[in-house]
Amino acid sequence: MPITSPTKVAHVVYRTRRFDEMVRWYGTVFNARVQYSNPALAFLTFDDEHHRFAFANMAVFQPDGGAGEKQNSIGADHVGYTYPSLRALLENYEALREQGIRPYWCIHHGITASLYYADPDGNQMEFQVDCLESSHDASDFMAAMFAQNPLGVEFDPADWLARLRSGTPETELLDRQKHEPISPIRGVFAQFISAQ
Numbered sequence: 001m002p003i004t005s006p007t008k009v010a011h012v013v014y015r016t017r018r019f020d021e022m023v024r025w026y027g028t029v030f031n032a033r034v035q036y037s038n039p040a041l042a043f044l045t046f047d048d049e050h051h052r053f054a055f056a057n058m059a060v061f062q063p064d065g066g067a068g069e070k071q072n073s074i075g076a077d078h079v080g081y082t083y084p085s086l087r088a089l090l091e092n093y094e095a096l097r098e099q100g101i102r103p104y105w106c107i108h109h110g111i112t113a114s115l116y117y118a119d120p121d122g123n124q125m126e127f128q129v130d131c132l133e134s135s136h137d138a139s140d141f142m143a144a145m146f147a148q149n150p151l152g153v154e155f156d157p158a159d160w161l162a163r164l165r166s167g168t169p170e171t172e173l174l175d176r177q178k179h180e181p182i183s184p185i186r187g188v189f190a191q192f193i194s195a196q
Contacts, residue, residue: 003099004092006081010128011052013077017065019057026053036142041150043142050111050130050138078116078124078187086113086170089129090161103127105186109152110145110176111138113160116187124187131174149179 016022023042026032032044035051040060043051058065058073065073083089093103093115105116112128119125132138153176160173 001095003095004088007084008082010080010082013054015056015077017058036146048135050135080126083129086129093157106157107152107183108155108176149182151183154183
């Protein structure tokens, strides 16, 4: 099975201890607007994408950090890549799995269905498909649902692929009906918040 390339680079997520300063700086430099923000997370965009930047406030996630915190706890967390459809994302999941490459986190964020991978050096990436028709719909979802569950719920990509192949419409899987249980944070970011 061939590997599918993403259609675009979607966003970058940063871990920071200068949360407000970073949000202001990116807002100014990119003329970006805040799509959603709480004390721990902020999502900004400068175009029709639901978010181009996200910031994780490490002062909230790891309050005792700072000068003695682990190396690499500040900086880029992951880069997101968008696929043209859920079928393309999941067919690519299967092709990568056949090569021994498996995601460490499969999560339905509500605005995206996402598979997170780490390369051999540990650099993290998100392969995603948008769940909603427009950036406006994504902004509305973020405003309504992110206070309840800003992370999302996990899913089994093999199960979703089997359901698609048996005729389940993509829209049925992309419409997040369940908002719990809230997924634990996975990947490198989890190491920083669990080390407290």
